[in-house]
Amino acid sequence: MPDNLHPLVYRFIEDAGNTTQSFGVGRVIGQIYAFLYFSPSPETLDGMRDGLGISKGSASIAVRQLEQWGAVQKVWVKGDRKDYYTAKDAFGKIIKNAILEMVGKKMGDYESLLAEAREQLESGAIEDDADRIAFMQERLEHLQKFQRWSHQLWNSPMLQTLLK
Amino acid sequence: MPDNLHPLVYRFIEDAGNTTQSFGVGRVIGQIYAFLYFSPSPETLDGMRDGLGISKGSASIAVRQLEQWGAVQKVWVKGDRKDYYTAKDAFGKIIKNAILEMVGKKMGDYESLLAEAREQLESGAIEDDADRIAFMQERLEHLQKFQRWSHQLWNSPMLQTLLK
DNA sequence: TGTTATGTTAAATACATACTGAACGTTTTG
DNA sequence: CAAAACGTTCAGTATGTATTTAACATAACA
Known part of the structure; x- marks a missing residue:
């Protein structure tokens, strides 16, 4: 020391x-x-x-x-x-900024990957049996639901207030 | 691939x-x-x-x-x-558990360190000039305030519901 | 203007740790 | 009971990346 x-x-x-x-x-x-x-x-x-x-x-x-x-x-x-x-001692703000930088970019990446995936799947670019395609679509939809949910959570007034 | x-x-x-x-x-x-x-x-x-x-x-x-x-x-x-x-696809729960495991233990560690620090400082075990001690006390109090705040945030019904 | 002080950058190094491979203990099978 | 099939563990290795070192750019100084 x-x-x-x-x-x-x-x-x-x-x-x-x-x-x-x-x-x-x-x-x-x-x-x-x-x-x-x-x-x-x-x-x-x-x-x-x-x-x-x-x-x-x-x-x-x-x-x-x-x-x-x-x-x-x-x-x-x-x-x-x-x-x-x-x-600076505003811990809430600091944590918010750090999280934002660390997960923010990834969120955007997943969003575009998700969009691209759905597009490819619907356009029939991927050849596969019907069952498999249906399963993929279900998973992609579930992912998108989560994506929307996390957006809402992050932007909720309560969290914004707490992390001020 | x-x-x-x-x-x-x-x-x-x-x-x-x-x-x-x-x-x-x-x-x-x-x-x-x-x-x-x-x-x-x-x-x-x-x-x-x-x-x-x-x-x-x-x-x-x-x-x-x-x-x-x-x-x-x-x-x-x-x-x-x-x-x-x-x-399993309950993302909220999964994230909650992961966070809990990663920060939970550290939270406890800081709590005890904080308590020990205040104790040492008040018992006069650390010799230092008055200004320095006052400053340390202010910082420790600020830390403890944050600690309480984060506990409340984590246990807030809202967050608990969202991360279900 | 040459010299010193300061912050930044890029290549080299050191370091932490995730991952592998092989050996092990256990359970199943024939 | 022997042999194979599994999952786990741990020492060793590999890998990513944090950190150092030294050279650099810039600005202040005298």
């Missing part, structure tokens, strides 16, 4: 790193966010490097991702041309 | 595999689920191996995980002692 770090803070950083890592987002992201969250004043890339024992390149990349999720914010410190960052 | 597979089914299998992989859950899980979802009749481990070009060991492990999430179901086929599986 770096000796310049509050022992409690260190444990939160460890946990956060493990969490983000287990979600396939990389360990540094969680570490940096926790580090900033428990920093009384803004920190620079070099500060993160020294505080966490990571490379500056890692810090640069991770901070950009966090910025995209609205999890951290660049702040301007007069008299210093380094970039300073602080953690 | 294995030639015994419907071309459309193959594309869904690919997509599903990519999705689960990007979520850090492994590619085979998505592949098997899609394979079963588009199979008119139950399939065995050997069927998955042949249909997807994976090892039987992989299939065994992945199927167990899927079973734990309630995503697949063992079915009994008379006259055959192989284990047969079908895909």
